[in-house]
Amino acid sequence: MPVKPILVGLHLAFAIIGIDAFLWLLGELAAKVENARRRAFVATVGFVSFALSWLLGGYYYVVFYGPTVKPIIKAGMAPWAHAVVMEAKEHIFLFMIPMAFTAILAARATSPELRKSTMWLTGSLAALGLFLGLMGYIISAAARWGAV
Amino acid sequence: MLPENTVRASARAATLVIVFVVAITIAAEMSAPLKTALASMTGHHWVTKSVASVLIYMLLFAFFARSATPVRADQAARSVHLLVATSFAGAAALTGYFLWHFLAL
Numbered sequence: 001m002p003v004k005p006i007l008v009g010l011h012l013a014f015a016i017i018g019i020d021a022f023l024w025l026l027g028e029l030a031a032k033v034e035n036a037r038r039r040a041f042v043a044t045v046g047f048v049s050f051a052l053s054w055l056l057g058g059y060y061y062v063v064f065y066g067p068t069v070k071p072i073i074k075a076g077m078a079p080w081a082h083a084v085v086m087e088a089k090e091h092i093f094l095f096m097i098p099m100a101f102t103a104i105l106a107a108r109a110t111s112p113e114l115r116k117s118t119m120w121l122t123g124s125l126a127a128l129g130l131f132l133g134l135m136g137y138i139i140s141a142a143a144r145w146g147a148v
Numbered sequence: 149m150l151p152e153n154t155v156r157a158s159a160r161a162a163t164l165v166i167v168f169v170v171a172i173t174i175a176a177e178m179s180a181p182l183k184t185a186l187a188s189m190t191g192h193h194w195v196t197k198s199v200a201s202v203l204i205y206m207l208l209f210a211f212f213a214r215s216a217t218p219v220r221a222d223q224a225a226r227s228v229h230l231l232v233a234t235s236f237a238g239a240a241a242l243t244g245y246f247l248w249h250f251l252a253l
Contacts (some may be wrong), residue, residue, distance in 0.1 A: 091242050099207045099231065101205075114152065
């Protein structure tokens with residue numbers, strides 16, 4: 001069974017679960033649900049999902065992307081998809097892990113000020129996750145164009 | 149420990165990790181020897197940055213969390229807002245840098 005598409009699929013799947021978890025947490029905070037334990041649980045799901053997405057995507061990036069996919073993109077119709085999009089994506093992803101862990105700690109807090117800032121944090125995690133997803137789509141599309 | 153203390157410690161540590169990632173990434177793109185040195189540590193420059201970002205976060209979090217002074221909710225909230233702003237500024241800086249680098253070549 002080919003490992004490459006499975007790794008990319010799991011990288012994407014865990015990223016989607018992470019984005020969903022942080023959108024769920026955003027809803028809990030917006031609705032002022034007084035269940036700190038559930039908020040912390042949802043934030044933990046988001047953190048673990050992003051961490052798994054990072055590890056699986058990182059393994060794929062180092063073992064498969066660099067040697068086999070990158071040369072195809074660079075020689076294809078959209079070399080900028082690697083030079084700009086992938087280069088930015090791989091580094092922006094590193095922001096997500098400490099941000100997501102901060103969300104776990106902030107999700108337990110009950111003060112109105114911290115609730116509001118935690119909403120910004122969780123919304124930003126979901127937005128950055130979606131932005132990275134869009135970048136991933138561009139990179140995959142460029143690899144297909146390059147391979148044609 | 150108060151939740152506000154741990155939130156502020158984590159937000160500060162995460163903010164500095166973002167600054168580190170942006171700085172080391174741009175510096176390594178501008179200096180081939182630095183990029184080679186990063187790659188030689190783990191076999192890949194991105195893996196070295198990944199490991200370093202986790203270690204730096206853990207060390208800074210432990211350092212900031214040592215403070216026994218109680219942190220108010222508004223102080224913790226300010227640190228979280230700074231983290232959010234830094235993440236967007238960092239994402240824009242990296243994307244802008246790589247775009248400029250690509251167009252300049």
